[in-house]
Amino acid sequence: MIDAFLQLSPVTQALLGTLFTWAMTAAGAAAVYVKNEINPKHLDATLGFAAGVMIAASFWSLLNPGIEMAEQMGQIPWLTAVIGFLGGGIFMRLTDKFLPHLHPGLKMEQSEGVKTSWQRSTLLVVAITMHNAPEGLAVGVAFGAVGADLPSATIGGAIALAIGIGIQNFPEGTAVSMPLRREGLSRHKSFLMGQASGIVEPIFGVLGAVFVLTMQPVLPYALCFAAGAMIFVVVEELIPESQRVQANIDLVTMATMIGFSVMMLLDVSLG
Template sequence: MIDYIETLATEIGPVKSALLATIFTWLMTALGASIVFLFKNVNRAFFDTMLGFTGGVMIAASFWSLLNPSLNFAQDIYPTIPWFPVAVGFLVGGLFIFGLDKFLPHLHINFKKTETEGLPTTWHKSTLLLLAITLHNIPEGLAIGILFGAAAQGLDGTTVAAAVALAIGIGVQNFPEGMAVSMPLRRNGASRWKAFWYGQLSAIVEPIAGVLGAISMIYMKNVLPFALSFAAGAMIFVVVEEVIPETQRDKYTDLATLGFMVGFVVMMILDVSFG
């Protein structure tokens, strides 16, 4: 199966491969949002556990899929200072999301309307929640696109299988994110279709970011260590600033922590097995 996927990806090219992979992650978000057709509420213990799982997947992907390959490439491209592009890319990635976080009005899951971040606004709580998840998805799409672009360059340590593994891991953790938008909307009186629409819409940015990431790798091979570590820094910022705090606001912190550990192990196994 993996051989078939690698052959297919080679035939259609990195940009289309990244597009298909990120469409998959978007569809997983839509699948999570579709739960609103079956239930109006989700058990908080389950929800916090899945949020923890999301954080674990993102942290593992940041190292195994992005930072580790970035260090390997930097040793070949910048042998005298291999740490420099990785460190710079990582910090710039975090600062990029920091900037968006400060300017884009948004509201994290499980937070009150009075805890809205970004520029002051009168936007509805559901819109702010949607923007928070959208902000969360930008680095995920970039990471997938960059990895497909790197694999297409034939660089050691990057394979189509590794890019597919990353897409699978991110797709799995996108499932609860879809619920995280649609369920609150439904509880606040929105129709099932409206709640579903906004839930799936939160991940539509991933195919866009994925395509941009793949294109950047085609034309800027020498910046690969920067690009990989940039995506890693952006994802780490999201986990520490957003995902982890969201799991620590109720009595299910231990379950969320266990979910985090399981998510980390699942993503590590996927990346090591297929990478």
């Protein structure tokens, strides 16, 4: 099976990789069929874990390879990294400013983006979907980089990134479906909307792979861009949401470190 996967085109690999991350989101969302609520302490810990995975992935799988590729391609490494990284953050800031969404646990009047008549449940799903987009982009760019035959890009590293994103998508799927269930939606509808938050990952994964394969000079920028987008999500959303309860901060901190360690282990061992 591994050999067959390696024979596929980078775009197909990116599609399969992000279909896996989407499936993990769906698996997490399916927890709504088993129980109605998730312990707030457990939810905070899972958000912290997801933050740790994304921070590690941003450096080990995206920024570091991007800097190495920039050097190999004759670019100014630090300048490429800064432009790409800040570009990803600015893109997510503009998305956050204009796209209507509502973070879990907040009241309707605390929704962000332009004013809309969308229902609360829709705004909740959009909030999670927003940070799934850069995750899908990151996986797609990683597989596209392998297809570009640059020495610093490895198939093991791309697979490690997909596995890491998939692992942290499982609790995220639960974190979406459970609040929807509390909003009064049926179990089935809560699951469908919860897993739907991950559907953007295959879309952005394929787009990312196609983009870097057709425009290879911007590949280092694309890797750093994906890293910047993911760090924005961590700082703007995951960490603040996970630390709303003062008593859980130590637990969240350790969960973040564990998530970082898991992703680092995957990337270093496979990449």
